[in-house]
Amino acid sequence: MRQSLLELIKCPNCGSEKFFAEEKKSDKSELREGSVKCRECSESFSVKKGILDLLINPSEEIVKEQKGWTQDESANVNSKEFILSLPRPADKEHKEWWQEQADNYEMVLKRLALRGNETVLDVGAGRTWSTRDFAKKGCRAVGIDILREKFVGLECADYYLGGSVFFERVLADMNALPFKAKSFDVVFSTATLHHSSNLNECFGEISRVLKKNGKVVLVNEPTRGVLESKEFKHELVELGVNEHKYSLPEWLSAMKRNGFEVEVMMPRSVERMMETGKVKGDKKYKVFLGKIASFFWRIPGGKFLLKRMHIAGQLLVGLGVVIIGRKVRG
Known part of the structure; x- marks a missing residue:
């Protein structure tokens, strides 16, 4: 610090x-x-x-989540080499899953067009690879998380720090951000905000710490389609990790209610599936609909049409969401 x-x-x-x-x-x-x-x-x-610890009197929900992540074997078998390779590890076990995450992350990073003089808050920084990238671009970067432990939390930063790369690490609750109002130009989050049980409260805090016209960036957040149950079945839930699958309207409503003008982007990972025809999904009907969409994507005019219809796809089957919000009031 x-x-x-x-x-x-x-x-x-x-x-x-x-x-x-x-x-x-x-x-x-x-x-x-x-x-x-x-x-x-x-x-x-x-x-x-x-690491500065501003996570005082954590809720029972946070304590359970901390224990759940540290008990998750898949998150704790990692190595220094793995951490340094993120977000594009080369090993077969992790490569495919991380490719989707990295594709969407790099797409939105390019869209942000950071100048390098921004103050960036990375919410749910975890292993801090994204916080490192903001620091490399010259930004004043702060990564927060509820996890400290190496390989899952903020202590991973020690693998990245050195030379011209520096960023702050703070233990904190994303629903009660311990930062001054209007302190940040960008609030970034990848696959984190769905762990909040109160999206309105979470976006209220993000809006508070953002400067006017500041941006909030969400990458790889799961969404629930109209054909899906609200119940989120995941092995991490059994360990105590707080998982939610909000619908796209729920995401957009919470953001707009807290003063954000919203742009929903088609994830690069979805575009890649359309291009290659290698469609994956946790339900058979998702794979079926994806293969039909992939067929139309590759015929003349199909790509243009499906890009315009991607929000309908989000509403129907739920896709990993990529959203940029600009603070226009508050």
């Missing part, structure tokens, strides 16, 4: 914006061990391995 982070945060206990840092151990780059103390309520927040 660097001293400059104090310019962005607010006390999660009393709301004050006045702090001072107490150092125990530092390196050439940052304060590694110590604490940050609120000048108003005197609450002290620990800094360990450069």
Whole structure:
């Protein structure tokens, strides 16, 4: 943690914006061990391995989720080499799934056209590979998550930090962001916000910390089609991870209610399926409809038509959503 982070945060206990840092151990780059103390309520927040802990009194839901992720074997068998390869690992076990995530991420990153002078908040940064990318572009980047542990949480940042690459890491609740109002130009999130049980509250906080005309970017969030049940069956749910599959109207309603002008983009991963005909889905009817769509995609005029109809596809069967919202009020 660097001293400059104090310019962005607010006390999660009393709301004050006045702090001072107490150092125990530092390196050439940052304060590694110590604490940050609120000048108003005197609450002290620990800094360990450069990570500032502003996650005070976490809810039972958050505690269960933390335990669930640390118990998930698939998330904990990773290596330094795997972390450094994200978002495009080369090993067969992870390559296919991550390709879809990376395709959509890179598409939206290109669309953002960052200049490098933006202040970016990465919500649900997890292993922090995306936070690293923002820092590499010259942005002032802050990654938050509820997970600290290496291979699933913010401690992965130590693999990326060094040289000209630096970004802040903060343990925090996305439904109660410990940052000053109008502090960020961009709030970014990949496959994270669906873990919130209250989208309206979550987008309310995102809107609060964004500057006017700032952007919120959602990548790879699951959506529920009209043909699907609201119940989200996933092995992580059994471990305590909070999973939701909101419909596209629910996503858009929460965003618009909190002052966002919204653009829904066709995911690059869906375009790739249409181009190759290699259609996947968790239900047989999704695969069937996908193969029909892929056939029409490859005939003259089909691509143009289906691109214009992709929101109808989202509503019908649910696809990984990619949305850019611009804050126009609030």
